[in-house]
Amino acid sequence: MKFSEQIKKLRQEQQLTQEEFAAKIHVTRQAVSNWENDKNLPDLETLIVISQTFQLSLDQLILGGTEMTDKLIKDGSETRRAKFNFFSSLIGGFLLLIGLICFVIKANSVEYIDKQGILHENFYLLPLGYLFLFSGLTVIMVSGVTYLFKKYRLENSKK
Template identity: 65%
Template sequence: MEFGEKIKELRTKNQLTQEKFAIRLNVTRQAVSNWENNRNLPDLELLILISSIFYISLDELILGGSNVNNMTENLIKDGSKTRRAKLNMITTLIGSFLVLPVFSSK
């Protein structure tokens, strides 16, 4: 089961509208809609809050049982992209500091 389907199923089983669920999480209704339609994902703090609201483990919420689903794959990819972006930023800053003295000495 996709993450969005899981969230919608849990929300409807607990008789929560998107609006009421969003209020409990302190997010917008549109954020809930985006999760349910697999447009984007909640951050880790929200995942923990969601799991506590529905009294399920993070494993069950994220993995949907024992199998890796698309959300898990996306979280892994996002983490990899974040590390690459940080490395690129650090490399750019170091390069800038190395080139800066050459231009300022003239």
């Protein structure tokens, strides 16, 4: 049995409207409607509240059919993958920005020779800027290739 059918059956067995059911588990009526229409799934905390409120084990609630379990696992892995891609892109972009800032500082800094004949120059900013640019591009490229590889592997596993 699909989770949407299971949650609707549970609500109807308790003789509750969607609003009453939602109030019991502290969510909105729209959330209950979306679950019953198979548009989305509740998060883990909400599943635990439903389980405790209606004296059901999580096995009964979730494992009524393997479709729900498979969907929860798939949604979780996609969320982790999206977070990884987001943060790696953010880190790569930050490294690129630092590299560009090094070049801007180098271009706008003043070089001078003091009275003792010592040259004062921010020469270290050029290799540092290149290092940050290279690091940022590497992080972005690796995360992009990893994403494409996982997407390709996922599509081939479905066939």
